[in-house]
Amino acid sequence: MYSIPSLDLPPLATAGGRVRLPGSKSISNRVLLLAALSEGPTQVDDLLDSDDTRVMLDALRALGCQIDTTGPQSVRVQGMGGRLAVREAALFLGNAGTAMRPLTAALALMATAQGARFELSGVPRMHERPIGDLVDALRQLGCPVQCLHNEGYPPLRIGDGQVHPLRLDAPIRVRGDVSSQFLTALLLALPLVAQHGDVVIEMATELISKPYIEITLNLLERFGVRVQRDGWDRFTIARGSRYTSPGRIAVEADASSASYFIALGAIAAPTPGTDGIAIDGIGLSSIQGDIRFVEAARLMGADIVGEDNALRVRRGAWPLKAIDLDCNHIPDAAMTLAVMALYADGTTTLRNIASWRVKETDRIAAMATECRQLGATVEEGADFIRITPPRGPAAGPPQGGTAPSGGSEPHEVGSVGAHGWRQATIHTYDDHRVAMCFSLAAFNPAQLPVRIDDPKCVGKTFPDYFETLFSVCRTPAERIPVICIDGPTASGKGTLAAEVASTLGYHLLDSGALYRLVGLAAEREGLSTTEADLRDPAHAERMGELAARLDVRFTPGKTWLEGEDVTEALRAEAAGMAASRVSAVPQVRAALLDLQLNFRHLPGLVADGRDMGTVIFPGAPLKVYLTASAEQRALRRHKQLISKGIPAILADLLADLQARDARDMNRTHAPLKPAEDAVLLDNSHLDIEQSVARVLDWWHGKQAFPVR
Numbered sequence: 001m002y003s004i005p006s007l008d009l010p011p012l013a014t015a016g017g018r019v020r021l022p023g024s025k026s027i028s029n030r031v032l033l034l035a036a037l038s039e040g041p042t043q044v045d046d047l048l049d050s051d052d053t054r055v056m057l058d059a060l061r062a063l064g065c066q067i068d069t070t071g072p073q074s075v076r077v078q079g080m081g082g083r084l085a086v087r088e089a090a091l092f093l094g095n096a097g098t099a100m101r102p103l104t105a106a107l108a109l110m111a112t113a114q115g116a117r118f119e120l121s122g123v124p125r126m127h128e129r130p131i132g133d134l135v136d137a138l139r140q141l142g143c144p145v146q147c148l149h150n151e152g153y154p155p156l157r158i159g160d161g162q163v164h165p166l167r168l169d170a171p172i173r174v175r176g177d178v179s180s181q182f183l184t185a186l187l188l189a190l191p192l193v194a195q196h197g198d199v200v201i202e203m204a205t206e207l208i209s210k211p212y213i214e215i216t217l218n219l220l221e222r223f224g225v226r227v228q229r230d231g232w233d234r235f236t237i238a239r240g241s242r243y244t245s246p247g248r249i250a251v252e253a254d255a256s257s258a259s260y261f262i263a264l265g266a267i268a269a270p271t272p273g274t275d276g277i278a279i280d281g282i283g284l285s286s287i288q289g290d291i292r293f294v295e296a297a298r299l300m301g302a303d304i305v306g307e308d309n310a311l312r313v314r315r316g317a318w319p320l321k322a323i324d325l326d327c328n329h330i331p332d333a334a335m336t337l338a339v340m341a342l343y344a345d346g347t348t349t350l351r352n353i354a355s356w357r358v359k360e361t362d363r364i365a366a367m368a369t370e371c372r373q374l375g376a377t378v379e380e381g382a383d384f385i386r387i388t389p390p391r392g393p394a395a396g397p398p399q400g401g402t403a404p405s406g407g408s409e410p411h412e413v414g415s416v417g418a419h420g421w422r423q424a425t426i427h428t429y430d431d432h433r434v435a436m437c438f439s440l441a442a443f444n445p446a447q448l449p450v451r452i453d454d455p456k457c458v459g460k461t462f463p464d465y466f467e468t469l470f471s472v473c474r475t476p477a478e479r480i481p482v483i484c485i486d487g488p489t490a491s492g493k494g495t496l497a498a499e500v501a502s503t504l505g506y507h508l509l510d511s512g513a514l515y516r517l518v519g520l521a522a523e524r525e526g527l528s529t530t531e532a533d534l535r536d537p538a539h540a541e542r543m544g545e546l547a548a549r550l551d552v553r554f555t556p557g558k559t560w561l562e563g564e565d566v567t568e569a570l571r572a573e574a575a576g577m578a579a580s581r582v583s584a585v586p587q588v589r590a591a592l593l594d595l596q597l598n599f600r601h602l603p604g605l606v607a608d609g610r611d612m613g614t615v616i617f618p619g620a621p622l623k624v625y626l627t628a629s630a631e632q633r634a635l636r637r638h639k640q641l642i643s644k645g646i647p648a649i650l651a652d653l654l655a656d657l658q659a660r661d662a663r664d665m666n667r668t669h670a671p672l673k674p675a676e677d678a679v680l681l682d683n684s685h686l687d688i689e690q691s692v693a694r695v696l697d698w699w700h701g702k703q704a705f706p707v708r
């Protein structure tokens, strides 16, 4: 997950490949609650691991439910059979509507029937999301429920510690026009109190988002409770209903999450050698309503082939076709249509989406604002949004080839590209779906990058969303930004590069490590690395061959040579000196070229070394030449070694690093020197933080993202 302030997406060109999506949030949280309310243990597989499911798991554990992790996406829930193990608890439910609503209902009934008291709260936005219709229904039943700040909104106090009789004889009336989750909450909770008679729910107003109710009814059946449904007006839970564990249950992949990859397949030209986007774990037999996004995407021109548990999406009509659609049945996935509309041949209207106003944010306002940022013309109403793409029909996303104005050259601030698209900073309003939707704007035909603020908000349902997106998207290498940091030893290149890379979410290339690996591998093979031997052409040839067949692997924080962890060995001063000697051999440099170029991956790269800016990435948009006085550098290295418990003599270190500087700067091939367009940074009197801030300032200054 990208836990950084903003993530810059370079212009993307093509897409293709296979994705496996995380489990459905709606199913995961319903299943967890049902498993906890059931009699007996339930093994839950393919569970979504996200903010919202974590909130539900924490709440259930706080209520005394035993839940053991049995695998990366699996838990075993020891059902409590509807009996409370804890009589008083304060539960923080973040911004998870799928936890707040069902827990409110289940705890209200149990607290009233068994005598308990709970407080349920969330983040500030949760306290603005209405729950009054559910509270009214629970009060009809005789449950003491108090809204602690504003009537009709969380936080709530549920129960008063006393036992009260429940009024179950008359039908319970609940409104269905604000959120279908209120009905879901009652349907999940009422089987707990249906021992003595039928329990009936009647809709007081028309029900929206019916497919979510179908998920609820389907899962209730999996847990042994069959609800009789009369149209969408009346639901009867039969006397004697009780939850029994199905033993094992697997969560389907999330249909709303699938919408981004369906849209991706429809928008992006296929990467040569691929056949569109294959999505595993969800197909046309899904119980999730958002699977009907497939129909809407087809209306817009997507070519989708569906199987029971898989989908394949290819670009069909292009540009996409504008549509006018009632989206009441796919409220979450319909947001993705709004971004597809940016690539359509006319104006798209999405109707009957009033529920967007009370979701994680006011989604109608958010989608309208952000589409306008990109250059679209947008009209919004209480329950609709109408989107005209940036200056009329889109001509097509980038097809590959060279980017305009020199590849990853920055655009001018506030730049308006071809077709009226604008380079935009997308606000995400702590709403995962806004972030995921707008990533697709990176296929804009103007080839402008897109900045997504607060990308970690995708953690609500799809923590690895951007990683998954990058795994199936391609763009010409020159559009992937590279920041080069070259300089002499111990100037702080590695430290600076790692900090800059982690702030921007970019990959990191420590090119010095590759030369160190060659030195180490040579030593292990008994191949001399003395300057004298390396001058022998046959020996240099052998060293080049060794570099070409290096068996090396990088994992976070570790480097492996032929399966052995050599992270520590590489950092030894001797390894640095050997690296300096072998790096003067042209055959070695040639052998390592492709390896270094292959580090250039989406969304960007920070590369440190000696020739990053001059030889390896000469077109990089930012090249920094980092220096500090030899004395300062020797002092830093001394401190570094001593802090690791490695004995060192300052004078020797100074002499060694001066010798290394001289060799690195004076060799014939790719000597250490600033690139002509490099900016110089002498950090002799700057600390690490100041150096990082300086480089980030330069980088942001080169970007054209509007500050909002």
Ligand SMILES: Nc1ncnc2c1ncn2[C@@H]1O[C@H](COP(=O)(O)OP(=O)(O)OP(=O)(O)O)[C@@H](O)[C@H]1O
Pocket (backbone or CB within 6 Å): 487, 488, 489, 490, 491, 492, 493, 494, 495, 496, 512, 576, 636, 637, 639, 640, 683, 686, 687, 688, 691
């Ligand atoms: N601006 C700075 N001020 C003070 N100390 C720094 C600064 N930058 C880095 N250091 C410290 O200097 C030491 C050397 O830094 P680092 O290993 O990043 O240098 P390097 O240029 O990558 O070295 P090499 O080329 O040998 O790999 C580290 O202990 C680091 O914490």
Ligand SMILES: Nc1ccn([C@H]2C[C@H](O)[C@@H](COP(=O)(O)O)O2)c(=O)n1
Pocket (backbone or CB within 6 Å): 489, 490, 511, 512, 513, 515, 516, 576, 579, 580, 583, 584, 608, 609, 610, 611, 612, 660, 664
């Ligand atoms: N791009 C590079 C990176 C490194 N080298 C050589 C020269 C250095 O002395 C040696 C070790 O590098 P360090 O890990 O200290 O950055 O490797 C090079 O020639 N070109």
